[in-house]
Amino acid sequence: MINSIPCIIMRGGTSKGPFLRMNDLPESPEARTETLLNLMGAGHALQIDGIGGSDPLTSKVAIVERSQHPEADVDYLFAQVDGPGRRVDFNPNCGNMLSAVGPYAIETGLVEALDGMTVVRVRNLNTQRLIECHVPTPARQILYEGDTRISGVPGTAAGIQLSFLDVVGTKTGALLPTGQAQEVIDGVEVTCLDAATPTVLIDARAFDLTGNETPAELDANALLLARLEAIRREAGQRMGLGDVSQGVLPKPILLSAASEADATLRARYFVPHRCHKALAVTGAIALATAVSVPGTIANRIAVTSGRLIDGDSLDHARLEHPSGYIDLDIEHRGQNPHDVARVSLVRTARKIMAGTLYYPGTVTGNLSASATEAKAC
Structure with missing residues (x-):
């Protein structure tokens, strides 16, 4: 029929x-x-x-x-x-x-x-x-x-301007669902963070990557994909999401220092078993939020690369991805990096x-x- x-x-x-x-x-x-x-x-x-x-x-x-x-x-x-x-x-x-x-x-x-x-x-x-x-x-x-x-x-x-309100803890109820800004899973330092969407942030260097690899190169790296999936599943358990083997959350994101002087971070976002050819809006919101949170992988890379002064909070972030970049404006309540009132960006x-x-x-x-x-x- x-x-x-x-x-x-x-x-x-x-x-x-x-x-x-x-x-x-x-x-x-x-x-x-x-x-x-x-x-x-x-x-x-x-x-x-x-x-x-x-x-x-x-x-x-x-x-x-x-x-x-x-x-x-x-x-x-x-x-x-x-x-x-x-x-x-x-x-x-x-x-x-x-x-x-x-x-x-x-x-x-x-x-x-x-x-x-x-x-x-x-x-x-x-x-x-x-x-x-x-x-x-x-x-x-x-x-x-x-x-x-x-x-x-x-x-x-x-x-078209999009303004996302109260992005913290959309699925888990907390910005840092495990209570830690950084922890170790399978021998790799990660940040489990929930802002607009649950994510697992990882320094690309943990896998001997530069962070500038193309999606095709990353998709062809079977060992990397297997490691990311194992980390993602354990992160899901720790974040209170249960068995995530049949779902797409949390999303792994490999981070590295930005190559452009006016950019904040460089990202490779997985969806979760293939690398996104750009960067999801919700993933970008998570990263823009994470940069200002002391102790996160995103914060550490931004500080050590000179894109952020330690202890400061960003009100604007530019994130590099395989197809270019995305700009976001971040509004914190009372300058509290853990309390994000609004994140805005422009799409078409x-x-x-x-x-x-x-x-x-x-x-x-x-x-x-x-x-x-x-x-x-």
Whole structure:
């Protein structure tokens, strides 16, 4: 049986995928999960029977609906679909896809556009945090074209400012879930930190790397990937996330001194079993937060490389990644490095197509893990 659903495919930041209304999806978490798997073509490496792009960055779904929260206009649920497998992970958030949530909400009439700039208040259901999306809407029309350039995306587009509120402890309830700024796992010094997303920060030199390796070089290093996965799983246990072998959190990040004089750090971000070709927004927020926290791997590298004076807190960070860099503004409460009120950055988005998405009905496969994860959200 062929099913259909209204859909807008959008690029958000350095990610791309279908944007759907929650009200158009089945109410049952199990049926919702199966629908996402089938429309993305999960279970095949190329996702040939769906619209997934056979890459983690293009196998993402944004689900949006009018919010009942008094401080939000819309709710946003992010779903990471495992292309080769048949799993959907609702635990992580995606800040890149989030950059298109504001335009999507206006496109679908969930939010009325104002003349000039429309602020769309978003509640992220994955983290239960609020984000303000500043969408340019001259003459009450969404402006997609502009001169803002972000690394990892060709050309330019209109800038959309995202302000993430209260980013600390989104999944674990604490900035440093283990109570330590630095600890040792499998003989390697790490920082387990939760700001926008749980991460495991590691000095690239611990693996005899410069930190300037390309994603392809890192992906081809089977020994490195195995070590990172072992560290990630143990970190997940220590952070109170349980058995993370079937999930994508926490995310490992290899850090090194920045090569540019105006940059703060250089990062290689894993998603988690492949190196990101750029840097996830939530991972960037975690790093921008970590730099000012005494004792973290990020703080140590920034201090020893002369990018930060020991004891200071940053209000702006520039992070190098394989495709370029990303800039973030950080606002601390009372200059307390452990208490971040807001992190803001600029992304871009583009509407690619709007119409009806057709997908098959029941597809034979292992749905148990997906259904369990769907219930957890």
